Structure formats: structure tokens, C-alpha cells
Amino acid sequence: MKIDRVRLLILKICFAMLFFAAADASAVFAATCESLAELKLPDTTITSAQSIAPGEFTQSGGATPYKNLPAFCRVAGVIRPTSESEIRFEVWMPAEGWNGRFQGIGNGGFAGSITYAGLAGALARNYAAASTDTGHTGGDASWALGRPEKIVDYGHRAIHLMTVRAKEIITAFYGDGPKRSYFSSCSNGGRQALMEAQRYPEDYDGLIAGAPANAFTQIMMGFAWNVRATLKDPESYIPAAKLKAIEAAGLAACDAADGVKDDVIDDPTRCAFDPAALLCKGPESDDCLTEKQVAALRKIYSGPRDSKGRQIVPGFVPGSETGIGGWGSWITGQGPERSTQFFFSTQAFRNMVYNDPKWDYRSFDPDRDYAIAREKISRSLDATDPDLSRFAARGGKLILYHGWNDAALPPVNTINYYKSVAAKLGQRRADSFVKLYMVPGLQHCAGGPGPNSFGSMVTAEQSDPKHDMTLALERWVEEGVAPNEIIATRRQTPVRTRPLCPYPQVARYKGSGGTDDAANFVCTTPGRPRK
Numbered sequence: 162m163k164i165d166r167v168r169l170l171i172l173k174i175c176f177a178m179l180f181f182a183a184a185d186a187s188a189v190f191a192a193t194c195e196s197l198a199e200l201k202l203p204d205t206t207i208t209s210a211q212s213i214a215p216g217e218f219t220q221s222g223g224a225t226p227y228k229n230l231p232a233f234c235r236v237a238g239v240i241r242p243t244s245e246s247e248i249r250f251e252v253w254m255p256a257e258g259w260n261g262r263f264q265g266i267g268n269g270g271f272a273g274s275i276t277y278a279g280l281a282g283a284l285a286r287n288y289a290a291a292s293t294d295t296g297h298t299g300g301d302a303s304w305a306l307g308r309p310e311k312i313v314d315y316g317h318r319a320i321h322l323m324t325v326r327a328k329e330i331i332t333a334f335y336g337d338g339p340k341r342s343y344f345s346s347c348s349n350g351g352r353q354a355l356m357e358a359q360r361y362p363e364d365y366d367g368l369i370a371g372a373p374a375n376a377f378t379q380i381m382m383g384f385a386w387n388v389r390a391t392l393k394d395p396e397s398y399i400p401a402a403k404l405k406a407i408e409a410a411g412l413a414a415c416d417a418a419d420g421v422k423d424d425v426i427d428d429p430t431r432c433a434f435d436p437a438a439l440l441c442k443g444p445e446s447d448d449c450l451t452e453k454q455v456a457a458l459r460k461i462y463s464g465p466r467d468s469k470g471r472q473i474v475p476g477f478v479p480g481s482e483t484g485i486g487g488w489g490s491w492i493t494g495q496g497p498e499r500s501t502q503f504f505f506s507t508q509a510f511r512n513m514v515y516n517d518p519k520w521d522y523r524s525f526d527p528d529r530d531y532a533i534a535r536e537k538i539s540r541s542l543d544a545t546d547p548d549l550s551r552f553a554a555r556g557g558k559l560i561l562y563h564g565w566n567d568a569a570l571p572p573v574n575t576i577n578y579y580k581s582v583a584a585k586l587g588q589r590r591a592d593s594f595v596k597l598y599m600v601p602g603l604q605h606c607a608g609g610p611g612p613n614s615f616g617s618m619v620t621a622e623q624s625d626p627k628h629d630m631t632l633a634l635e636r637w638v639e640e641g642v643a644p645n646e647i648i649a650t651r652r653q654t655p656v657r658t659r660p661l662c663p664y665p666q667v668a669r670y671k672g673s674g675g676t677d678d679a680a681n682f683v684c685t686t687p688g689r690p691r692k
Contacts, residue, residue, distance in 0.1 A: 194211065198210040211234075218235070230281055235251065235252075237250070240322045243314075248295065248296045250291060252326075253280045253291075258287050259287060262287075262339055263290070264288040265291060266291065268295055268349055272295040274298065289339060290327075297311055313541045328342070344369070348569065354369065355370050362555060378531075379465075382531050383474045387460070388507075390456075391497075399488075404482040406447060406448045407458065410438055412426065414434040423676060425610055427601040428667060429481075432480070440452065440455055461476055466527065468528050473531060477568065507520070510525075510530070548586070558638050564602070566603055576599070598661045615650070616630045628647070628650070630644075644663070659682060668684055
């Protein structure tokens, strides 16, 4: 009996020693922040690793806009997978309170810089996070001229390698890798999210792709189409002063079709607005359009087509012409050759497609230029593959969203991508891992006359998945609870809330109660849209 007790005591001591040995091994494995400067990773140089005290981070060349950040470990490095590559990246890791998750941060436009605001927002919610400049600096595309490997880096390789290296650095610092990994971004960042799902499905467990520029080649065709439609003949140009009249006419024709008159067209594809209604009956003014301007407007709404009438990418929709992020910025600009679409299309064709800084938009030909652009850049930049079976098989979840008032990227393009996934994999399987939310009144990624706020990595106080798309995604990935309606809020007076419904459902007014309250709306499936 005594011998058995002695043996039991010895066993207990041995187990205790094993436990503490394991704990000591874990403690030894976890590195100090500064020691990460010596970390050796393939094709990678760690350029700095430093502990940042609470509120002490200062962005290079600027003031200190991040006073409320907690203490964190900041690691910077460069990845060089090819002789042309120079992919700069940073990884930020909470000094304490890490939630065990990793957040990849995306880029807008042509990228070219670390997204510090995104890193700060993720850190504030206790994520470890990473961002990259995607292999170049600056906001235009001059870096791409004659450098195909840099186009590949920008297209997909930089985000993937940033993700892989970040996870290795996180593991070295904490002694364990992230339990879940997420990526949430908009515009080009939405394209990056879909590229991850299609090419590198093992990188992330959950993705949010907002207003994705995934059909990059087609979208640049659309930009060039609009530029030529409004500028090739100077009399076709639509000045910004006429945009208010165009939007008012579209709202007059379509706003009340959803049962609520609120200066928002809930589904512009059901809008039967004819631009001819704006044709000047007398002298030209800001309240009407000339025949050539009406023709240009029709081209913008219809989208680019080839010589056989086949649509290359959807056009834009009525009701989104004014506002800070409206046509006066993106499509018609504040003057000829001053629109954002002019900038992106000329930059892409000059530096990526033709390698000719003198390329002139007046020479644009849809048939010829689309064929050449597809040959030159689509394999590196387009994220249009509908086969997400590998991402779905490993349990990945994807949320798509797009604002109906987006004047930058055509909203119907995102619907078309969603439909292509459902057609490829079957609707039932698609429903198990992908949701699409079309947002009435939302402009490009933010702003607009409708409820346009539905959660953000920046707002740590949000804690309800029904009001926060990020938390809804986490709940779907980690608990298996798929999101249904998500409540969006417009914070300007009057404050307005509306449910965002998973496509193809739309929010419809119940017929009683205030129209600024989401509780008085219900998600329902409408009839077929007009042809």
C-alpha cells in the first residue's frame, strides 16, 4: 500500500515536471520583440523590430495621429521573391491581450504604401495585423512600366507573401500562430480579398470583399469607355454643374418604386430612367442635356460593349451622380481629363498594357484594346475565377458587399461575380460559405445618402454581429452561425437605420412606423428585375 502511494507521488511529480518543462520550452520559444530583427525567413530581410509604448507610434514624415494605441511590437521587412521585387511590409502585434487572431490589411487604388490606419484599427481590437505596399511606392502606376514581375507582386503575390511571413513572425513572437486569420478591405482591397480566396485559399479563414475591383481588366476598359464617351468629342462632355439635374431626374423616376421616398434608389437595375427626359427643349442650361451629352450618358449607363454588342463590364446606375464621391470625382470630373477614371485608365494602359507613356485615350478601341489587355495583364490582376471550391472545402467564409451609389466601380459587376460562383458550385453550396450584401445609398466603400455604416475594424465599441459585418464574419467562421440581415446606420441627421439583406433579398417597408427605423422593414425576395 505504501509502495503504491510512493509510486503515485512519483508519477505526480513527473507529470508536474513535464508540465513545467513544456511551459519553459514555450517561454524560451517566444521571442522578445527586438530579437525578431535576427529572424531568418526565405527571401526576406527584417529591417527593424521595436517595442512601441502606448500612444508613442509616429508615422514617418507626420505627426502622431495614433495617441490611443496600446503597446505593441512593430516589425518591418522587405520580401524579394524576384530580382524586380521590393515588397515592403509591417507586422504589428499587441504586447498583451492578443485575441489570437490575425488581420490582413488591404490597399486601395494602385497601392504603393503601408496602410497604417488599417493596422491601427486592427491593433485597437487586439488583433495581430500586417500590411504591405505591394512592392512599390507612390500612388500612380509608373512603377509598372516594363516591369512585369512588379505587376505580379501588385496583382497577388505581395499580399500572399505578406500573409505567410506575418504568420511566421507572429509564431516566433508569441510562441504560437494565429488561431484564425481574416482579411477585410474594399475596392482594390476587395480584389485582393477575392484573389486570396481564388489563388491562396489556405491563407485566410474569413474574407470581406467590399466593392471589389476584381474584374480589373474589364473595369479599366469601362473607365476608358467613359473617358472616350465624354471627351473624344468636346461637345459630349458633361460638366459637374449638370450632375444635380441628372440625379434628380433619376430619383424622380425611380426613388418611390421601393415604397419609400428617401432620396435613395434601393435597386437601380429596376429603374426605368430614360436620359432623353433631360434633353434641352430650348437653350442649353445646367438643368438639361444636349443630344451629344444624352448619348454620352447612355453610354455610361450601358457600359462598354464590343463591336458585336457584347457587354464587357456593366455600366453605372442612376441615382449616384452627386456627392463627394460621385460622378464629379470619378466619371466626369471637375473638368476634362480631371476625373479619377481618366487617371486610372490612362495609367493602366500606358504603364501596364502598352508600356507606352504616350498612349492616348483618343485611340481607344474596345475590340483591339480589350484583347491586348487580357493578354498582357488579366492573368496577374483579374480575380474573376468562380471556382472557390478549395476555399469552401477548408471551411472558409466570404462576405461580399457593394454600394448601389458607387460611382467608382460598377455595382452590378459584384452581383455578376456572386452569380458566377453560385452557377459554378451550385446555389446551395454557395449559400454555405458566401453572402452578398448590396447597400442602397452607399458610395464607393463609404459615405453616401443611405445608411452607410455597418461595422469597422476601427470602432472597438461595436460588439453586436447584427450591426458589425466584421463580427458577423467572425461568428460565422468560429461558431458556424451564418449572417442574415445586418443593420446599417446613417449617422447624419436624421439618423436612419436599415437592414442589409443577403442577396437577392431586399429590404421592404412594412407599411407602418417610421421609415428611418430598421425595425419597420423586412427582408424579402423581389420579383425578376426588368430586362
